[in-house]
Amino acid sequence: MAPRARIRWQSRQPSVIPGFGLALGVTLTWLTLIVLIPISGLLWRSSGLGWANFFALAFDERTVNALAISFGTAFVAAIVNLVFGVILAWVLVRYRFPGKRVIDAMVDLPFALPTAVAGIALTTLYAPNGWIGSLLEPLGIKIAFTPAGIVVALVFVGLPFVVRTVQPVMEEIDKEVEEAAATLGANRLQTITRVLLPGLLPAGLTGFALAFARGVGEYGSVIFIAGNLPYVSEIAPLLIVIRLEEFNYAAATAIATVMLFLSFLMLLVINTIQSWSRRRYSNGA
Amino acid sequence: MALDIGPTPTSAPSTPVGAATSETRLARATLIALALGFVGLFLLLPLGTVFIEAFRKGAGEFLAALGDPETFSAILLTLTVAGIAVPLNLVFGVAAAWAIAKFEFKGKAFLTTLIDLPFSVSPVISGLVFVLLFGANSALGPILQSYGVQILFAVPGLVLATVFVTFPFVARELIPLMQEQGTSDEEAARSLGATGWQTFWHVTLPNIKWGLLYGVLLCNARAMGEFGAVSVVSGHIRGETNTMPLQVEILYNEYNFVAAFAVAALLALLALATLVLKTALELRYSDEIAASRRH
Numbered sequence: 001m002a003p004r005a006r007i008r009w010q011s012r013q014p015s016v017i018p019g020f021g022l023a024l025g026v027t028l029t030w031l032t033l034i035v036l037i038p039i040s041g042l043l044w045r046s047s048g049l050g051w052a053n054f055f056a057l058a059f060d061e062r063t064v065n066a067l068a069i070s071f072g073t074a075f076v077a078a079i080v081n082l083v084f085g086v087i088l089a090w091v092l093v094r095y096r097f098p099g100k101r102v103i104d105a106m107v108d109l110p111f112a113l114p115t116a117v118a119g120i121a122l123t124t125l126y127a128p129n130g131w132i133g134s135l136l137e138p139l140g141i142k143i144a145f146t147p148a149g150i151v152v153a154l155v156f157v158g159l160p161f162v163v164r165t166v167q168p169v170m171e172e173i174d175k176e177v178e179e180a181a182a183t184l185g186a187n188r189l190q191t192i193t194r195v196l197l198p199g200l201l202p203a204g205l206t207g208f209a210l211a212f213a214r215g216v217g218e219y220g221s222v223i224f225i226a227g228n229l230p231y232v233s234e235i236a237p238l239l240i241v242i243r244l245e246e247f248n249y250a251a252a253t254a255i256a257t258v259m260l261f262l263s264f265l266m267l268l269v270i271n272t273i274q275s276w277s278r279r280r281y282s283n284g285a
Numbered sequence: 286m287a288l289d290i291g292p293t294p295t296s297a298p299s300t301p302v303g304a305a306t307s308e309t310r311l312a313r314a315t316l317i318a319l320a321l322g323f324v325g326l327f328l329l330l331p332l333g334t335v336f337i338e339a340f341r342k343g344a345g346e347f348l349a350a351l352g353d354p355e356t357f358s359a360i361l362l363t364l365t366v367a368g369i370a371v372p373l374n375l376v377f378g379v380a381a382a383w384a385i386a387k388f389e390f391k392g393k394a395f396l397t398t399l400i401d402l403p404f405s406v407s408p409v410i411s412g413l414v415f416v417l418l419f420g421a422n423s424a425l426g427p428i429l430q431s432y433g434v435q436i437l438f439a440v441p442g443l444v445l446a447t448v449f450v451t452f453p454f455v456a457r458e459l460i461p462l463m464q465e466q467g468t469s470d471e472e473a474a475r476s477l478g479a480t481g482w483q484t485f486w487h488v489t490l491p492n493i494k495w496g497l498l499y500g501v502l503l504c505n506a507r508a509m510g511e512f513g514a515v516s517v518v519s520g521h522i523r524g525e526t527n528t529m530p531l532q533v534e535i536l537y538n539e540y541n542f543v544a545a546f547a548v549a550a551l552l553a554l555l556a557l558a559t560l561v562l563k564t565a566l567e568l569r570y571s572d573e574i575a576a577s578r579r580h
Contacts (some may be wrong), residue, residue, distance in 0.1 A: 017471045018481035020388050027396070028381035028453065032375075034449055038414035045417050084323045091320040095313055105320070105564040109328050110565075111503070113557035114510025116530040117549040120537050121331035122340060131330075156327050178306045179340070188308055203301055217407025220512035224537065237409035241517060249422060255409045263405050 021270040039260075046257040049250055057254035062230055067258065070236040073147055074215030077154030078162075082208045085162025086200065092163075107163050110156055115220025120158055123225040126152060133255060145227030150235065154220040158211030163206035169200060202277035209270040213263060286437075295386070333555045338546035342482055350544035351551070353413060355524045359548070361531035365440065367508040370447040374504055378455025379497070383489075385456075386404040386463030387471070403452045411449045412517025438520030445527065446514040451504045458500030459493060466492055474568060493572040499563065512551060 048056065057063070091097075110118065119240050126133045126144040133144055143149050173196065181191040219237040226233045236259055242254040308316070339347055350356065381400060385393060403411065419426045419436040429436060437444045469493065474484040490497075512530040519526045527535060527546055536545035566574060 003491070015388060015468070016475045017387050017468055018475075019383060019485070020390075023380045024385035024388075025388075026377065027384050031396075031399060032381075034445070034490045035399065038418055038449065039402070039406075040425075041418045072430065084319070087316055088320040088323060088455065091317050092297045094307075095316055095317055101564075103324055104515070105560050106324060106328050108560055109556065111334065112506045112559045113332070114512060114533075114549075114552045114556070116512040116529045116533045117335060117510070117552050117556075120533065120545060120549060121338075124334055125330060125544075131325075131334075135381075152327075156331065184307050188312075189304075191306075213405060216441075217405075217410070218513075219407065219409050222455060226535075234546060237407050238511065240409050240413060244517065245417060249417065249420070252413060253417065256407075256413050259407055259410060261334075263407075264537045267405055283566065 001152055006109075009221075011080060017099065042253060042256060042260070043227050045249070046253045049254060053250070054254050054257075057058060057251045058258045060233075060251070061234070063251075065231045065235040066234050066239040067256075067262075069147060069150070069232075069234065070216050070259075072217075073150040074154055074158075074212050077215050078208050078212035080151070080155050081158045081211045082204060085159060085210045085211075086166055086204060087162045088159075089166040089170055093167060102185075107160050110158075110160050115157065115218070115225075119153060119221040122153055122156060122221065123149075126225060132211055134176045144225050145229075147226075147229065149225035150222050150233060153215050154211075154215040157218050157221055158215050161210040161214060162204070162207035165210065166200060166203045169203040175198065195234070202274060205273050205277070206270060209266065209273070213266050213270075216263065217259065263274035332553060335546055335549050338542060339550035341546075344542050346543050346548075347547045350541075350547035353544065355527070356532055356536075356544065356548055358378050358524045358528050359527045360551070362440070362443070362525075362527065363509050363529040366443045366447050367505055369444050370451060371501060371505050373444075373448055375455050375501055376498070377452070378459055378500060378504075381456040382459035382463050382484075382493075383535040385460050385465075387468050398530050400456050401453050403449055408450060408511065408513025411514040412446050415445050415449070415518050437518055438522060438526055440526075443515050443526065444516045447511055450511050450514045451507045454504035454507065455497070455500035458496055458503070458574070459509055459565040462493060463489075489505055492573075495566055495573040497554060499566050500575045502559055502562055502566075506556060 049057065088107070092100065092107075094141075123144055124130050126136075126149060127217050128134065128137050128142070128144070129142070133142075136143060143152055169212075177195060179192055181195045182188075186194065217237060218239075219235070222235055223238055226235060226238075228234050228238060236255060239257075240252045243249075243255065307313075313431070377418070381396075384390075385397060416437060417423060419429065419442065426437070434441075454531070470488050471484050474488045475481075479487070491493070509528075510530055511528075512534070515528055516531055516534070519531055521527060521531065523535070529552055533545050533548045533552070536542075536548065
């Protein structure tokens with residue numbers, strides 16, 4: 001494997017550092033075995049279904065509903081995260097208050113806490129007899145076991161994405177830009193909305209898209225709180241699991257392929273947004 | 286300060302210097318309250334709930350729940366799976382970062398994208414691909430079965446799914462760090478007569494050790510906490526193929542809430558330990574781990 005890789009992917013500049021063939025060989029072998037073959041297997045199985053069969057499975061009413069619920073709730077959650085993520089990043093970058101360092105570290109909790117743990121904790125809180133659920137029940141608001149519960153779980157899961165993409169860009173903002181705006185007569189609100197926020201747009205959109213993409217595929221934290229009612233609060237990843245448990249591999253494969261395709265489409269959109277904004281606000285953000 | 290609200294351009298010279306480039310005290314207080322309220326509601330309250338529910342019936346019940354043989358075997362299985370998956374991805378991550386950061390070659394950007402691929406795949410799909418590859422109606426499954434090799438519903442399947450899900454962690458942490466460090470240290474070592482391995486062990490490894498630890502930490506947290514992917518390949522055989530997160534699900538669905546939250550509390554402790562170590566590394570060795578804190 002290694003010698004062949006060396007001939008085809010020769011290092012461009014002659015280097016005294018050894019190990020190119022070995023390192024690239026290990027990388028390509030491992031990548032092929034763990035990622036490329038399994039993913040190709042999925043696509044191959046999916047292509048074996050035939051177009052008519054594939055479309056019938058992928059656009060089955062329950063599947064379309066599940067996909068709509070996954071994408072819809074992930075979108076709403078990503079919007080919530082965009083708004084509060086930007087506020088949280090701003091507060092962490094600009095202000096001083098007690099416990100700030102702890103709060104900053106806690107932002108990464110959703111990355112570190114297993115999703116199943118988050119799922120049962122949120123369900124316990126938002127269930128009709130839970131701390132938050134029992135406060136909302138008299139107002140006629142139900143969160144757990146409704147699509148709103150899915151949004152709550154996805155807000156938890158997606159929060160760090162927005163904060164951690166926006167925060168470093170905020171730290172780089174040159175104070176002089178704000179001073180210039182103020183000198184030219186802008187009040188603080190104008191400076192924020194017309195000078196600072198446009199500069200944060202690329203990072204904000206990237207964080208939004210990352211949170212959205214993560215939310216669409218999320219499973220562990222959602223299934224406990226969602227109630228999992230078909231056509232109402234059943235997410236697409238759960239439908240894949242249900243089809244697998246019925247040994248309906250064809251349907252599971254078709255749903256997974258549609259989800260993969262939509263995720264790649266989203267990655268493409270993310271990259272387009274980023275390169276567009278880089279051209280428009282060429283501030284290196 | 287109270288007068289600063291909505292200063293008109295004509296009054297600009299008379300306003301204090303800070304007013305035009307910072308928010309009013311009221312605005313600050315509101316934003317801080319919003320941010321803290323959000324963190325409290327969505328992060329701290331769920332975390333607190335885990336521990337409150339785990340100790341709802343006292344420490345005795347908590348310990349009894351953890352002493353259950355099925356739970357104990359779930360803990361062992363989680364340690365085994367992470368113990369295999371993390372070192373595998375550590376070796377891969379170092380190799381990938383060495384190739385990508387120290388050399389120039391065609392297709393490098395594409396290779397980097399492929400390494401990130403598992404991050405954009407739903408955990409359930411990460412498990413599904415292995416079910417399709419090794420399942421009963423696949424090409425490989427029956428052949429392996431005839432040789433007595435069990436992949437699905439056994440440790441190898443759990444390890445494969447976990448390796449897939451945690452695939453990019455170490456590589457993503459090391460690539461930017463090693464690119465930043467360049468190749469001059471290694472070139473110097475080589476010119477002084479060091480062999481390739483000596484260069485790696487005595488020059489490169491000490492340079493990247495904190496970044497490597499950082500990547501391994503995140504990789505391990507995900508490996509031990511993964512739910513969706515392992516759930517699909519596990520088969521949920523009690524006492525045999527249930528990892529800790531799967532055990533949490535089973536106990537919870539049986540309305541055994543104290544036991545479910547007791548296992549969950551262990552996982553939450555792991556998450557907290559990860560956060561503490563991660564923050565310590567960021568504070569102490571910020572120049573020796575990749576400058577940005579991406580995931």
